[in-house]
Amino acid sequence: MNTPDPPAPPPGTVLELRGIHKQFSGVPALADVQLRLRAGEIHALMGQNGAGKSTLIKVLTGVYPVDAGEMRLQGRAIRPASPLSAQRLGISTVYQEVNLCPNLSVAENIFAGRYPRRRFTRRIDWAAANRGARELLARLDVHIDVSRLLSSYPVAVQQMVAIARALGVQAKVLILDEPTSSLDEDEVDKLFEVLRRLRAEGLAILFVTHFLNQVYAVSDRITVLRNGGWVGEWTAAELGPQALISAMVGREFDMAARAGAQRPAVGADTPVLLQASGLGQRGQLQPLDLQLRAGEVMGLAGLLGSGRTEVARLLFGLARPDSGELRVDGQPVQFKAPADAVRRGLAMCPEERKTDGIVAELSVRENIALALQASLGLRRNLSRAEQTRLAEAFVKALGIKTASVETPIGLLSGGNQQKAVLARWLATQPRLLLLDEPTRGIDVAAKQEILQEILRLAGEGMSVLFISSEMDEVVRLSHRVTVLRDRRKAGELPAGCTEDEVYELIAKT
Known part of the structure; x- marks a missing residue:
């Protein structure tokens, strides 16, 4: 070209x-x-x-x-x-993470730092601020109560408020x-x-x-x-x-060849690693059944707010179920904290890598070694040399682009941060990997590398719960797809199902 x-x-x-x-x-x-x-x-x-x-x-x-x-x-x-x-x-910018104050009203967010003021008293003219906020949002065809707290509106509306604020500076x-x-x-x-x-x-x-x-x-x-x-x-x-x-x-990048990667075979006689029966949490997730076999990629599909992340949090001990039972290797378990899940061979890459995944000020080495060190406890300290060897091995294996393993991870690109978080949990040698939006916000090539890595891990016997908003990824990777709707299980589809079939199940009443 x-x-x-x-x-x-x-x-x-x-x-x-x-x-x-x-x-x-x-x-x-x-x-x-x-x-x-x-x-x-x-x-x-x-x-x-x-x-x-x-x-x-x-x-x-x-x-x-x-x-x-x-x-x-x-x-x-x-x-x-x-x-x-x-x-x-x-020149105005609206960032990926809405950079506003949820505890302030919509109008306050739009005019923060440049409130209209009364001529003589210099007090904030709240009537003018509310009127101006309504006018800016009307330009975007958004008509809401601007006196309400920003946090009372969904993310999509908050995004529009961020754009309205950006437009407010001419x-x-x-x-x-x-x-x-x-x-x-x-x-x-x-x-x-x-x-x-x-x-x-x-x-x-x-x-x-x-x-x-x-x-x-x-x-x-x-x-x-x-x-x-x-x-x-x-x-x-x-x-x-x-x-x-x-x-x-x-x-040259052959998308068709990449898309054709084969998922490993999983038979009906393959041992069940994890089984959830009637697992639920009041107000967050209706009781549902879920079963994962060794080496299986289970896709979790649904629209935003359908309960996908809530499932992962319950399985990993980040939230406590108030109904149902969880079994690992056929034995009942109760995870009071993520450390309990890690001891049973579970690992989780969270959706919000910047807030829940990385420790931005620490180096790539320290971030990768974090989970393994925690699992070893206070009595067994990983030496600096051991951490370096571990980090360098995963940097090479996953193709993490960094000048050095001593580079603060916050300076890496989003895709490389995601790979480092994945490396952190792979270092614990988990049996079940919970991936919540692992390809969110990363480029096409890095995305394909992560998807290929998921299939490789499954081929080696690791179970994967794969959550993604990109439905083509879910149906392409998964042996089975569990579909959620309104925080409950809507059904399950086999390998080879289409995106349309998933959406039909979501829309079915």
Whole structure:
């Protein structure tokens, strides 16, 4: 595939970045990166985890100072010194994790730090704030009570509030960093309607996502980064999905071959490792039955809020059931804490890796060794040398991209953080691995590597409970799919079932 030369700034260019360089401790993170955003366009920024997307956004929004290069907004040179200075220039960002205050009202969140005030008393004009919040949300076709606490609304509405806040600073450029990662399909469609409306108003929108179908559903233009460098810019019509993935990974990428990976065979005579009978928790999960055999991948499917995470939490001792029975190897067990589950050979990679998975300030080595050290107790301390050998082995085995095992894990990309969390639990040599959204927020190549690793582990006899919002992954990997609806089990489907069959079971009344 030929890489195009950087085009000259076309008419209507709102933001232009040329020759952007950024390095940390002598290690290049961005090298000669280009970006051009046009008025009335949605521009997708694509690349694998670690490609430099987040660093570029942080340079653009003043979180990091740029080392070299030029940034121009509407033809004027800019150099944002902080996120606040970027906002004042008209560059607003909405991040993957909604960065708002749930204990404040919707209006307070929208106007925090810039409340309208009465002329003489300088007191906050709450009537004006509520009115302004309603007007900003109406621009997004959202009509809610802005005096209610933000926490009283679902994540999809909170995402709209974050966008309304971003628009409230007279934004010229709107940056959306993984805005759909916590939304279901209908909520994504509504968000895209809003983005199309903002595009029609002439806003320049930078859209960062890992979902290929979403790129082509809403984007006009695509820029690809790889290993901190600029690969190229294309219109969405010029660059098909296969070519896009090849541009991201730097080689031809056969999706059909990857999709055809074979799940290992599991017979009816294979021993049952874990069995839940009538397991439930009042207000969280209706009693359900579940059975996992050695070497089996059990998919757990359902819409957001259907109870998938609640099942994993009950199985791992993070929550206490008030009904039913849990058996491991045929023996009744009661997990009062995750440590009890770990002793029985269970491990869990949580959905929210940043808050529940990694310890950002600790090194890759320390994060990988964490669970194994905890399982060994205070009497058996892993030496620094043992931790290093363990971490280096998993870094190599899982292809974790890091300058060193001593690098703070918070500096790694999302996909590499996810691999490190997986490595932490694999180090305990578990018999059953609970994976809650293991591919959420990571790029196509890293995603496929993790899916391949899951199949490899199952082939070696490990049982896997696989939870994912991406239904194609669930039906492709699983020996059986347990479908949840409204926090109860709706049914079970065999290997080879289709996405449509899963959705039919979800919709069935």
